[in-house]
Structures are given as C-alpha cells and as structure tokens.
Amino acid sequence: MKKPSFHDLIHGETPVLVDFYADWCGPCKQQAPILKQLTERVGDKVRVVKVNVDHSQAAANQYQIRSIPTMILFKNGKIVWRQSGVQPLHTLEGLVKQHSV
Numbered sequence: 001m002k003k004p005s006f007h008d009l010i011h012g013e014t015p016v017l018v019d020f021y022a023d024w025c026g027p028c029k030q031q032a033p034i035l036k037q038l039t040e041r042v043g044d045k046v047r048v049v050k051v052n053v054d055h056s057q058a059a060a061n062q063y064q065i066r067s068i069p070t071m072i073l074f075k076n077g078k079i080v081w082r083q084s085g086v087q088p089l090h091t092l093e094g095l096v097k098q099h100s101v
Contacts, residue, residue, distance in 0.1 A: 006059065009049060010074035015099045016047045017092070020063070020070045022054050027086045028069045038092050045100040046073075075099050 010016050019035060021028035035048050053060040053068060063072060066084075073081040073095055081095055 006049070006051075009047065011077040012047075013076065014044070014047050015080070015096065016049055016074045017096070018063075018072045018074065019048065019050045020053050020060060020065045020072070021050060021068050022052060025068050030086050031069045031071075034087065034089050034092070037089055038096070041089075041093060042096045042100075046096045073099060 004012075010018070017035075017038075019028075019031065021031065035050075038046070039048050051059050053065055063070075068084070069086065070082070070084040071087060071092075072079055080099055
C-alpha cells in the first residue's frame with residue numbers, strides 16, 4: 001500500500017498537525033519531545049507530520065513559513081490554526097480536543 005501524499009493527509013477527516021522544522025533549529029529540538037508526548041496522550045485523534053524546511057522548500061514556500069518551528073493544524077484541507085515558536089503541550093492538547101469532535 002502506498003504512503004498517502006501530503007495533500008491526501010491534510011484533506012482527511014482526522015486533524016493533521018504539521019510541524020515545519022529544521023535539524024539545526026534549537027527551538028525545534030525543544031518542540032520534538034512535546035509532540036511525542038502529544039501523540040502519546042491523544043492517540044489517533046490527530047496525526048502529527050514533521051516537514052523539514054531544508055528538504056521540503058516547496059512546502060515551506062507554499063505555506064509561507066518564515067520562522068521555525070511553525071505549526072499548522074489542518075482539518076478537511078483547511079488551516080484551522082497556525083502558530084510559530086515552541087508550543088506547550090496543554091495548548092496543543094486543547095487544539096486537538098477542539099478540532100477532533
């Protein structure tokens with residue numbers, strides 16, 4: 001079975017939290033364990049996708065990523081939330097609860 005495309009992922013029923021990051025970015029490294037905790041706590045209510053801006057410049061340009069980390073929450077193909085900077089677990093968990101109903 002082939003892996004779903006980014007387009008297919010963000011157009012699904014399940015909310016998709018996209019983390020635009022880079023390997024050299026200090027704050028991005030701080031965000032990584034928070035995202036891991038989030039997936040452990042909310043399970044399949046959200047799909048977390050990491051997009052390396054150095055490897056996916058087209059995606060970074062398409063979504064006008066100017067600073068990292070930037071997170072965008074998609075639901076049914078639409079952006080329902082977007083924020084730059086390290087996001088605390090309680091903020092992300094609240095978003096997932098709000099948009100996974």
